Amino acid sequence: MAAVGPYGVRPGHALITMVEPHPGHEYAYNRWYEDDHYYAGAMAMPWMSAGRRWVATKDLQELRYPETSAVAQPVGTGCYLSTYWVTEGRYDEHMKWTVAINKRLNRDGRVYRGRTHVFTAFQDHEATVYRDGAAGPRDFHALDHPYEGLVLQVVDAEGPEGRAELLEWLRSRHLPERLKGSPTALVTVFRPTPLPGDRMTYVKQVEGVETRLTLLWFLQEDPRACWDAHFAGLGAAVAEAGLGRVELVAPFIPTVPGTDLYVDRLR
Template sequence: MSDDDTRTELYAELAAVGPYGTRPGHALITLVEPHPGHEYAYNRWYEDDHYYAGAMAMPWMYAGRRWVATRDLQLLRYPEKSAVAQPVTTGCYLSTYWITAGRYDDHMRWTVAINKRLNRDGRVYHDRTHVLTAFQDHEATVYRDGAAGPRDVHALDHPYAGLVLQVVEAGTPEQRPQLLEWLRSRHLPKRLAGSPAAMVTVFRPTPLPGDRMTYVKQVEGVDTRLTLLWFLQADARACWETFFTGLDTAVGESGLGRVELVAPFVPTVPGTDRYVDRLR
């Protein structure tokens, strides 16, 4: 079969069956470190090609947003000894994508195949390290203002001023449901009240397929971790001390787990190299 054969006749069949709601049932969350000296080239490759050909053009991936951590934002991260990033400042760029609920398997079949094709065609930038790359299942969304304001389906399109990535690890796999319930019903509502964070989405990681690209390592903590995305209406630097320090203490005192990463970001400006000169 040639590259020109798009098998158009199959599209009507595929569109007529299966889930097609708007809920973000799954996510791709990927934290990447471009190698020193490759920051500009990596940013242009990702924005001009990979964000589209390697993500948004795929079936069932319907929203995306890139975020960046300048050096001053990197220095706010904790804990110093992180199981996610070594050193904890590693990972300048974060990309987040929503995938339609119930379409994870369909999307994975496409993404594995297209990334193999992109790699074969010389359209993968290899001078980078995947710090944390995982497809994740949605577990909960907690809102600061109840029914008012944007929903999680809008989160990657709404012009939020910043994002905080938090990774928590349950003490045991059996404790993760308890940790999730504590976060959802007690900890997050209390932390969100009066804060600049409009919502927090909570995900749990899933294993990557065995035929994944070899430069992406297998996901750790699939039985114990939870990934939280805090969507901010203010720059994290302006509210960090008041609202985002001590998250590790709170989780530790619950007796249900520990924090492995708390990391702030600002949104990139598509089509520009803004912030690239402030990564080191």
């Protein structure tokens, strides 16, 4: 398995999963995820090179838009976000391991039931746009670098044939202009892939496989400090370009591993 095939450092694929713990289960869910699932159900898998958890406290949830979202109903649902990089070209091998291990964890009673998957998908990397060119951390550093915030943006093209045009506009025009002088160091762009047929039954099949793009904005300051100036208008910019519709813009801050910091600020 390791003697041949790709073994670069580029994040060719990602697992992006936004989850809502059920009311009253916030502390138990957080401890299960950090103490067990983050490692046994994700980071221990072959070819998963980096991971990071993020949280949206109540005040961050209230910044989200649009109010009517195809991703989260209501739009504030999904207060925890986990992001993972998978080595380029190793998606199929990784998936065989992760499906098998998560089935085993389920059989062994190590899957926490008191939560709902709001937005969970493996995704293929399409582009990374940097504010400072060749200077600064690269995308493969992004989940290890101490960024102070992350914004998840989900955009749907008008149809399958329009996604390539949307991607090119984002990569060559919109993102370079938005990043100038901003607190965002880099933006990664992904497209979702279907989950395998033998996925866990509590994870719904991915929507928007033919039309959707997922953007992760990595911030050097708390998103609350720069929201109005840099993020409140993302939906309007896409609409004005006539290339699609923003289905979610959601800010997060990093969790502090091994603690329950922010759990009491989710509701």
